[in-house]
Amino acid sequence: MTRRATIGVVVLVAIACVLPFVVSNYRTFQLTLVLVYAIALLGLNILTGYNGQISLGHGAFYAIGAYSAAVLMDRFGAPYWATLPAAGAVCLVAGFLFGLPALRLEGLYLALATFALGVSMPQLLKYHHLEKWTGGVQGIVIAKPEPPAFLGEAGLRMNSDQWLYFFALAVAALMFVLGWNLLRGRVGRALIAIRDQHIAAEAMGINSALYKSLAFGVSAMYTGIAGALGAIAVQYVAPDSFTIFLSLVFLVGIVVGGLASISGALYGALFIQFVPNVADEISKAAPWAIFGLFLIGFVYLMPAGVAGAVRTLLVRFTRKGAK
Amino acid sequence: MQVHKVGVRFGGIVALDDVSFDVAPNCIVGLIGPNGAGKTTLFNCLSRLYQCDCGDIVFGGRSLLRVPRHRIAALGIGRTFQNLALFGTMTVLDNVLVGHHSRMRSGFLSNALRLPRVGRDESAATDKAQALIEFLGLKAVAGTRVSDLPIGTQKRVELARALASDPTLLLLDEPASGLNHEEVGVLGAVIRDIRERLGVTILLVEHHMNLVMSISDLVVALDFGRKIAEGTPDEVRAHPEVIQAYLGSAH
Ligand SMILES: Nc1ncnc2c1ncn2[C@@H]1O[C@H](COP(=O)(O)OP(=O)(O)O)[C@@H](O)[C@H]1O
Ligand SMILES: [Mg+2]
Numbered sequence: 001m002t003r004r005a006t007i008g009v010v011v012l013v014a015i016a017c018v019l020p021f022v023v024s025n026y027r028t029f030q031l032t033l034v035l036v037y038a039i040a041l042l043g044l045n046i047l048t049g050y051n052g053q054i055s056l057g058h059g060a061f062y063a064i065g066a067y068s069a070a071v072l073m074d075r076f077g078a079p080y081w082a083t084l085p086a087a088g089a090v091c092l093v094a095g096f097l098f099g100l101p102a103l104r105l106e107g108l109y110l111a112l113a114t115f116a117l118g119v120s121m122p123q124l125l126k127y128h129h130l131e132k133w134t135g136g137v138q139g140i141v142i143a144k145p146e147p148p149a150f151l152g153e154a155g156l157r158m159n160s161d162q163w164l165y166f167f168a169l170a171v172a173a174l175m176f177v178l179g180w181n182l183l184r185g186r187v188g189r190a191l192i193a194i195r196d197q198h199i200a201a202e203a204m205g206i207n208s209a210l211y212k213s214l215a216f217g218v219s220a221m222y223t224g225i226a227g228a229l230g231a232i233a234v235q236y237v238a239p240d241s242f243t244i245f246l247s248l249v250f251l252v253g254i255v256v257g258g259l260a261s262i263s264g265a266l267y268g269a270l271f272i273q274f275v276p277n278v279a280d281e282i283s284k285a286a287p288w289a290i291f292g293l294f295l296i297g298f299v300y301l302m303p304a305g306v307a308g309a310v311r312t313l314l315v316r317f318t319r320k321g322a323k
Numbered sequence: 324m325q326v327h328k329v330g331v332r333f334g335g336i337v338a339l340d341d342v343s344f345d346v347a348p349n350c351i352v353g354l355i356g357p358n359g360a361g362k363t364t365l366f367n368c369l370s371r372l373y374q375c376d377c378g379d380i381v382f383g384g385r386s387l388l389r390v391p392r393h394r395i396a397a398l399g400i401g402r403t404f405q406n407l408a409l410f411g412t413m414t415v416l417d418n419v420l421v422g423h424h425s426r427m428r429s430g431f432l433s434n435a436l437r438l439p440r441v442g443r444d445e446s447a448a449t450d451k452a453q454a455l456i457e458f459l460g461l462k463a464v465a466g467t468r469v470s471d472l473p474i475g476t477q478k479r480v481e482l483a484r485a486l487a488s489d490p491t492l493l494l495l496d497e498p499a500s501g502l503n504h505e506e507v508g509v510l511g512a513v514i515r516d517i518r519e520r521l522g523v524t525i526l527l528v529e530h531h532m533n534l535v536m537s538i539s540d541l542v543v544a545l546d547f548g549r550k551i552a553e554g555t556p557d558e559v560r561a562h563p564e565v566i567q568a569y570l571g572s573a574h
């Protein structure tokens with residue numbers, strides 16, 4: 001990392017640690033969801049932004065992660081934190097297996113196949129033979145995690161919203177560091193090489209089939225972990241929380257935030273969490289029309305996403321500073 | 324390497340017909356022939372992009388016909404593409420590093436955890452890539468996106484990328500096309516240098532006759548998928564069928 005990037009990350013983490021003590025509990029809850037979405041978007045960005053495989057169905061993996069967590073907590077009494085690795089593992093396998101047949105599909109055809117996955121997921125979750133675990137249409141209500149006792153003993157008093165926020169922050173930080181490592185070396189280069197020129201990539205020795213299916217698996221794993229974390233935060237899962245609309249919103253998030261950019265996942269998450277709220281405040285009658293206007297505005301003003309615009313600004317700023 | 328009675332057809336078109344020749348170690352072999360003669364098709368068979376319909380290709384004592392595409396680089400065959408196939412959004416350095424992919428070992432998990440050996444592997448690869456970048460005079464543009472570079476420079480990036488896999492056999496598909504007179508001269512010297520300094524065997528497809536004839540030890544001529552001549556540059560230049568093929572295709 002450059003020195004400037006390091007400073008940026010340190011400042012960001014410092015702000016993130018102070019925020020829940022200065023904003024309301026409801027805002028803290030919203031910020032927790034931003035972190036959740038950021039993890040999901042990073043996952044989708046690994047697949048679509050870096051590796052060039054379009055997914056219109058990532059909401060399905062988010063749902064699988066959410067249900068894994070809910071079922072484990074509700075039926076098996078698992079502690080909430082233990083459901084994250086489990087949800088990640090389930091989605092890693094699910095994503096890898098979905099990625100194998102998807103190898104034969106390119107571009108729009110892959111988009112259609114993933115769309116099919118996304119659009120069918122709510123109905124699969126309502127499937128009556130699974131009702132015993134999934135709770136059918138009703139879904140599952142899960143208990144809110146309380147801050148661990150050792151925090152109180154250490155004199156750190158937190159309410160459960162704040163605790164959940166810090167838990168999500170730690171998970172997000174871990175996932176972002178792992179993702180950054182993954183993307184900055186041999187594997188990241190191979191993923192981009194496949195996206196840019198898959199024939200040459202293979203001629204350079206990249207096993208494109210393996211990398212593409214692993215990218216699918218890892219991407220689904222990220223989104224699944226986000227789903228589990230989201231379920232814990234919202235304390236509720238139901239089939240209709242995971243419609244195809246969620247998948248489309250994720251895609252909007254990575255494009256607005258910046259394709260093939262790690263920080264873009266965070267910008268995208270802020271966008272998909274807060275812009276609908278802002279739109280709702282502007283017009284109760286047609287919030288999605290306002291959302292649409294915002295979307296067009298962003299894409300028009302920042303064609304390379306927020307991350308691209310930030311990069312351009314920083315370059316301009318340093319050039320001016322140097323003169 | 325031995326090419327043995329290789330045949331390839333696309334529907335009704337016979338792209339290669341019973342082509343055989345040997346490439347001795349540490350030689351420069353020129354492959355010439357008019358457009359559509361089947362030169363690129365032969366390269367694509369060597370790098371397993373196309374499947375031969377008949378015949379065999381033996382490299383280092385082993386048939387290539389069952390080797391998956393992505394293993395070819397590790398066996399020691401590197402190549403450039405006639406119509407440039409660089410990773411357009413990546414920098415010159417990253418392109419060359421991708422060329423080194425087959426000589427690196429780390430996978431998804433070790434990368435995500437950035438184990439110490441990954442860091443060592445990466446910095447060794449970067450040193451090597453930087454040396455190649457210097458060798459090909461690309462130092463000034465190492466951090467530039469390749470799609471922002473002129474064609475002549477991009478061709479050199481492809482060459483650096485191909486060399487990054489430490490090939491023992493290098494396939495160059497029309498490396499001089501799109502270069503100006505001066506650049507062609509430099510290219511000839513670079514190709515000789517690659518053979519001498521790095522000990523690489525080179526199979527060179529080229530329309531630039533002066534270049535091929537001046538640096539090749541052996542020249543193979545193809546026309547309509549058939550081998551029409553093989554020999555020293557002088558022998559091939561004087562071969563009646565070669566003269567005929569080139570005069571014929573000039574119209
Ligand atoms: N993928 C392909 N599909 C169909 N025909 C092809 C394909 N590749 C090459 N050919 C045909 O094979 C013949 C040889 O082409 P090529 O090997 O590119 O020639 P050269 O490189 O010598 O100019 C041409 O007639 C060409 O049209
Ligand atoms: Mg050709």
